[in-house]
Amino acid sequence: MGKFLLRRLATNVILIALAASLAYMLAATTMNPRGAYEGRQPPVAEEVIDATLDAYNLNDKTPVFERYLTWAGGVVTGDFGKTWNGGSVNEEMGRRIMVSLRLLLIGTLLGFALGVAVGAYSAVRQYRFSDRAIGVSSFVVMAVPVFLLATLLAIATYNLNRGLGFTLIEYTGEYNPRLSGWDQFLNRLNHLILPTISLTLGSIAFYSRIQRNMMLDVLNQDFVRTAMAKGLRRRTALFKHALRTALIPSATYFAFAFGTMLTGAIFTEKIFSWHGMGAWLVDAINQNDVNSVAAVSLFTAVCVLFAAFLSDLLVASLDPRVRVS
Amino acid sequence: MRSKVVLGRLLRNRQARYGGIALILLIALAYIGPYLGAYDWTDKDFLAFLSPPDADHWWGTTSIGQDMYAVTLRGMQKSIVIGLLVALFATGLAALVGAFAGYFGGWVDKVLMWGVDLLLVLPSFLIIAIISPRLRGASWLWFVVLLAAFAWMITSRVVRSMTLSLREREYVQAALYMGIPRWKIILRHIVPNLSSLLIIDATLNVSGAVIGEAALSFFGFGIQPPDVSLGTLIAEGARNATGYPWLFAFPAGLLVLLVLAINLIGDGLRDALDPGSNT
Numbered sequence: 001m002g003k004f005l006l007r008r009l010a011t012n013v014i015l016i017a018l019a020a021s022l023a024y025m026l027a028a029t030t031m032n033p034r035g036a037y038e039g040r041q042p043p044v045a046e047e048v049i050d051a052t053l054d055a056y057n058l059n060d061k062t063p064v065f066e067r068y069l070t071w072a073g074g075v076v077t078g079d080f081g082k083t084w085n086g087g088s089v090n091e092e093m094g095r096r097i098m099v100s101l102r103l104l105l106i107g108t109l110l111g112f113a114l115g116v117a118v119g120a121y122s123a124v125r126q127y128r129f130s131d132r133a134i135g136v137s138s139f140v141v142m143a144v145p146v147f148l149l150a151t152l153l154a155i156a157t158y159n160l161n162r163g164l165g166f167t168l169i170e171y172t173g174e175y176n177p178r179l180s181g182w183d184q185f186l187n188r189l190n191h192l193i194l195p196t197i198s199l200t201l202g203s204i205a206f207y208s209r210i211q212r213n214m215m216l217d218v219l220n221q222d223f224v225r226t227a228m229a230k231g232l233r234r235r236t237a238l239f240k241h242a243l244r245t246a247l248i249p250s251a252t253y254f255a256f257a258f259g260t261m262l263t264g265a266i267f268t269e270k271i272f273s274w275h276g277m278g279a280w281l282v283d284a285i286n287q288n289d290v291n292s293v294a295a296v297s298l299f300t301a302v303c304v305l306f307a308a309f310l311s312d313l314l315v316a317s318l319d320p321r322v323r324v325s
Numbered sequence: 326m327r328s329k330v331v332l333g334r335l336l337r338n339r340q341a342r343y344g345g346i347a348l349i350l351l352i353a354l355a356y357i358g359p360y361l362g363a364y365d366w367t368d369k370d371f372l373a374f375l376s377p378p379d380a381d382h383w384w385g386t387t388s389i390g391q392d393m394y395a396v397t398l399r400g401m402q403k404s405i406v407i408g409l410l411v412a413l414f415a416t417g418l419a420a421l422v423g424a425f426a427g428y429f430g431g432w433v434d435k436v437l438m439w440g441v442d443l444l445l446v447l448p449s450f451l452i453i454a455i456i457s458p459r460l461r462g463a464s465w466l467w468f469v470v471l472l473a474a475f476a477w478m479i480t481s482r483v484v485r486s487m488t489l490s491l492r493e494r495e496y497v498q499a500a501l502y503m504g505i506p507r508w509k510i511i512l513r514h515i516v517p518n519l520s521s522l523l524i525i526d527a528t529l530n531v532s533g534a535v536i537g538e539a540a541l542s543f544f545g546f547g548i549q550p551p552d553v554s555l556g557t558l559i560a561e562g563a564r565n566a567t568g569y570p571w572l573f574a575f576p577a578g579l580l581v582l583l584v585l586a587i588n589l590i591g592d593g594l595r596d597a598l599d600p601g602s603n604t
Contacts, residue, residue, distance in 0.1 A: 019446045030455055139592075143585035145536045147543045148577055151563045158567055256479065263450050267540065282544055285454050293451065300448045 008312060012305040016298070021072065023297035024290070028067055031288040033058040033084045056082040058290055071294065080298075081291035083284075089295050092280070097299070099174060100265060100276035104303070106192070107199035107261055114200065115207025116250055120243055122208060123215035135212075138205035146264040150198040150271040157194060169193055172273045195268045202264065203257050207250055214246040244318060251314040258307035262300055334597035341593020347586035351579070355401040364392035366399040366553070378571055385571035387561070397575050400553040404535050404583065407469055407554070411534035414473035416480065416527040420519065423484025424511045428492055438485070441478045449475035454546040465548060472537055480526045484519055491515050521598035528591035532584045539580055555580045 033056075037049045053059035057070050074081055080089035122134040144152075157171045170176075170191045179187050218224065219242055227237040266278030273279075277296050284292035316322045335341050362383065364370070369390040370382070378385045384393035426437040453471045460467045491497060492515075500510050516523075535555075541547035542556025543563075550557070555576045562573030 015442060015446050018443055019448075022443075022447060023451060026452060026455055030459055139588060140581075140585065143532070143581050143588055145540055145580070145584075147540055147563075148559065148580065151559075151566065151573075152577075155566050259445075262448075263540075266450065267543070270544070281451060282454075285451075285546075293455070297448050297451050300451070301446050304446055 005312065008309060012309060016301045016305055019301040020294060020298040021068070024068060024071055024294040025064065027290045027293040028064050031290050032060065033288045033290060034060055035288060036084060056084070056086055058084065071291065080295045083292050084287055084289040089291050092292065093295055096275060096277050096280055099274055100269070100278060103195055103199060103268070103274065103276060104261060104265055106196055108258060110196065111200040111203030111261070112207060112254065115204040116211045116247065118204060119208035119211025120215050120246070123212045123219065124238065126216060134208065138208050141201055141205040146198060146202060147267040147271065149201060150268050153194050153198055154271060174274050195272050195274060198268045199261060199264050203261060206257055210250050210253055211246065214249050215242060218242045218246045248315055248318050251311055251318060254311040254314060255304065255308035259304050262303060331597050335593055338593040338596055340589045341597070344586045344589025344593060347582060348590060351583055351586060352405065355398050355405060358398045359395060362392065362394045364395045366391065366395040368392060368395070375569055384575050387572060393571060393575060396553055397558060397579065400555045400558045400576060401579055401583070403548065403552065403554040404538060407538050408531040408535040410469045411472045411476060412527045412530035414469065415476035415530050416523050418473065419477035419480035419526065420484055420516050420523055423481035424488050424515050427485040427488025428507065428511050428515060441481055444475065445478050453541055454544070457541065457546050458549070465552065468547060472534055476530055476533060483522065487519055487522065488515055491518055525591060525595045525598060528587060528594055532587040532591070535580070535584055
């Protein structure tokens with residue numbers, strides 16, 4: 001088991017390196033940071049531009065491979081290079097990474113827990129009204145893309161706040177810098193409400209569908225009947241025996257759903273003006289900021305593979321057959 | 326014979342029936358609707374900027390006087406075509422790669438599956454976002470190719486694992502001993518036997534592609550102006566959605582209906598083609 005996980009880890013590191021390199025190559029060959037300097041008034045001399053771009057390792061006159069080696073050498077030692085206007089990518093990333101991770105962590109945990117709970121509940125109440133209502137609403141939710149959901153939430157909150165005459169729920173930004181202490185904390189929580197809803201609703205619907213089907217499959221099996229026959233209460237039998245078995249497929253889908261959530265985070269951050277990694281990606285692409293794009297893609301690759309690794313661990317801890325073989 | 330049974334099951338499935346009716350109505354609206362409206366999608370009415378829906382402009386007008394009804398339907402046509410083409414490419418590619426990897430095994434399998442893993446790790450959003458604005462002026466078909474290129478990997482893994490078991494079946498072995506070339510065996514015997522999986526997958530890929538196109542267009546990374554799609558219209562409308570709701574409501578509503586209808590059909594197809602399946 002340990003050996004298996006170690007080998008998995010090694011493959012993942014190689015995959016991350018490959019993915020980041022490919023992203024860098026793509027960004028470096030197609031993007032044009034020079035454009036930001038060329039159009040300036042008064043015009044900047046070409047030698048000056050060259051010197052500036054050289055200093056940031058962004059000069060398109062240097063062969064791509066040479067620039068790549070400089071960049072890769074920096075990344076190995078923990079230096080992600082400079083942004084298009086000379087800022088440090090490391091500093092920018094340090095500012096933004098926690099913003100995104102907080103959003104993603106809360107979104108993933110809430111999405112998984114609520115999705116599984118809703119799905120399991122729905123399966124236990126099969127064909128009742130609550131089951132049907134959950135089924136229909138999860139279908140509708142899955143048909144609403146994140147960017148639409150986020151926009152709708154923002155519009156609804158805007159109207160709600162205007163109707164009430166004061167700001168009940170915040171819909172832009174991450175916190176109010178003028179507050180401090182306890183107020184600040186509450187304010188942060190308030191700002192978290194809408195992005196969390198927009199990020200989790202989709203995955204709740206997704207997990208609930210899988211979990212319901214799996215649970216239905218398990219409920220009629222002998223071991224659940226045996227568990228109840230030996231005197232366990234229905235609730236204990238369902239939680240300890242049925243739910244645990246039915247969780248395995250949801251756990252395998254965990255990595256996949258996390259990738260979708262990363263993309264969702266880009267839209268959520270952008271629409272609710274959070275300055276996280278996702279919003280940075282969109283800005284960096286628009287600004288031809290090669291090193292930032294490469295840094296964000298490294299971050300997403302690490303996140304996706306970490307989720308895949310976590311999903312392996314989760315499956316292994318739930319399924320004894322995996323642990324033995 | 327089997328197709329009759331499946332069709333019967335599909336029609337008896339309530340979800341699929343509603344989804345099918347909705348989809349037919351939506352396609353009819355997209356392709357017949359423009360002939361009923363008074364304006365063409367390229368027309369600009371300089372006497373009505375941002376006018377709310379009325380008898381003349383059924384769904385209102387945009388800030389440059391375009392008729393919202395005509396423009397939205399034009400956008401929906403594009404979204405539907407993109408969805409169908411992407412699904413076709415993606416599912417086709419998934420079937421071929423998965424079947425070849427599973428049938429040949431060995432190093433072919435290793436190389437192909439490594440490629441699949443790598444593509445899964447690459448942030449597809451990022452790559453499409455970098456490349457597609459640089460295709461400005463090129464055909465939008467390139468955008469379809471890009472979307473399809475990142476939509477096939479998971480299916481191809483499923484296809485591969487199913488091929489592994491199909492490979493040992495008697496009819497495949499028999500074909501092999503009769504001297505039929507391997508690529509022909511894959512195309513004639515293996516891929517057709519995966520058809521239920523592929524049909525379901527293609528259907529769900531359509532809705533995935535429609536959403537993907539709209540999402541990328543939302544940031545301006547998708548369909549480029551002057552062409553329109555539901556995504557570009559929603560992006561445009563979302564900016565002033567509180568003041569001019571008709572710019573946002575019609576394209577957004579149609580997008581949700583379209584995706585919902587396709588998903589319902591996909592789910593119904595799964596029940597009809599593959600009664601034992603669970604996911």
